[in-house]
Amino acid sequence: GSVSDMLSRPKPWSKLTQKGREPFIRMQLWLNGELGQGVLPVQGQQQGPVLHSVTSLQDSLQQGCVSSESTPKTSASCSPAPESPMSSSESVKSLTELVQQPCPPIEANKDGKPPEPSDPPASDSQPATPLPLSGHSALSIQELVAMSPELDTYGITKRVKEVLTDNNLGQRLFGETILGLTQGSVSDLLARPKPWHKLSLKGREPFVRMQLWLNDPNNVEKLMDMKRMEKKAYMKRRHSSVSDTQPCEPPSVGTEYSQGASPQPQHQLKKPRVVLAPEEKEALKRAYQQKPYPSPKTIEDLATQLNLKTSTVINWFHNYRSRIRRELFIEEIQAGSQGQAGASDSPSARSGRAAPSSEGDSCDGVEAAEGPGSADAEEPKSQGEAEREEAPRPAEQTEPPPSGTPGPDDARDDDHEGGPADGPGPLPSPATATATAAAAPAAPEDAATSAAAPPGEGPAAPSSAPPPGSSSSGSGSSAPRRPSSLQSLFGLPEAAGARDSRDNPLRKKKAANLNSIIHRLEKAASREEPIEWEF
DNA sequence: TTGCAGTCAATATC
């Protein structure tokens, strides 16, 4: 019974007690064992009473390693850190400390360490930490991740950024050698870390690696070594190529392009990257605001109207939703850290960064919410946006586990899809749109319509306005203070908003958005489907 | 099938 319950309704890690986490750790270990080689020496315990403490668990784990020793390969995977061949259980034990360590003032500077003359670089620089992206170590890192206590992703990234900048180390180098990620991913990760509890096991990996790296007293040196090595190699290559007067390297892509020689065909095979025009983005955003989850049909229409591939439109919606979500995460974090650490550097530094970033186009999501013009004006538009953004919140807050999969159903246009509103061709006629919109309370089906409309005029306005609440809520811009209980549900208490307002107008706006949304929801709740709206 | 998380990698921007 417990198992069933646990499997069907797992509590988020952050909400589990030490004891409560145990089963999950066991499961994870079991999973890892399977992955590693299928052994999971929890002899007979599967059916036995539910037992034991983590200690016994660790023992089991250790046994696993031992027993696995039969397999050479496995044994390797059992010792995560080459440097200190500790057993998995040990590593697990130490991990907690390791990872939790506030990590020493890492600003280590080369000088000290003898940079391994031979060929220490790459592979050698990693030994200290089980970061290696290589096969076997990957397993151990998984173990570490599974056993890792909750980490402060925000703090970690902040420190990493500090160390990198202080030592003039690039994201590319760091990403490729320490995290096994590309520069873009690293940048993204460092700029918008998701809170630990919202990360999947895989998503936590980079953070564990970063933490381990931070804890490594020689981290910087190692990276420096790598840097030097790379440079050397580069120079060498360059040198040789020059002497050979041969473009033996595939450097300038441009060259090849221009020359159209032999390599041409390869390039041609490459799909050129789609770059959406500002107007297209605008249209998509508008569509999103009205219908974050457009139906296939709507997508189709949108694609047609914008002259884009449907897959592009689909991808755009996926990415947009996901990025907006993340944007919210970091705000959440910022709000949190600001609230706690006062205006300690971390948050402030961050907010300073985040805000600008979002202002740009990157975080269109946010941008839209506070968007130019729309900003606080809170025209229904941002309303929808915000709604989308926040909608998932309640669910998350209440039941954090499945992070992203909130219940946007209400927003899905599918809902209306089948409905009458969804008439065949709502797209072309704004009129239809409006009408439709009027019919549909929250998410007018005509997203596409407005979407396709020229950016300049605000087609979104009329359609999004309809939502009864929207307008009223629109007033939400001024956000009718509604300390309703719902607010807590959204996890964005006014207090927070007020607190941040000072240094983060963005939050202020969002808070306003939220308020209006809440207002709407409550209105709706009091009017219809009271049960449905019961949060 | 759909949505999401996590990434990559091409571009854009700084």
Next chain:
DNA sequence: GATATTGACTGCAA
């Protein structure tokens, strides 16, 4: 040249 942005892709879960 480094970093940020973003369209696309992969794998997974419901």
